[in-house]
């Protein structure tokens with residue numbers, strides 16, 4: 682089950698506190714924008730750009746984190762290898778996101 686996390690943020694513009702509600706909108710076939718709006722002044726905060734490829738990699742990252750936790754303390758060599766792959770994939774995701782923004 683998904684855990685519902687409620688988070689209160691403070692608007693940089695109007696200084697009001699409000700509960701963060703993330704929304705997603707399709708920018709085009711290959712790009713989605715994740716954002717939230719301040720309900721007081723309607724300022725839009727964009728948190729990230731994403732697409733199917735990035736979501737797939739993020740799912741893989743979560744798997745790797747688990748594999749790493751399982752291997753750690755049992756097989757150090759394996760854990761190190763997983764960690765290296767994990768770091769590499771994390772950089773890839775960052776680059777993918779930057780490319781989406783820069784288009």
Ligand SMILES: [Zn+2]
Pocket residue numbers: 692693694695696697719720721722723724
């Ligand atoms: Zn505001």
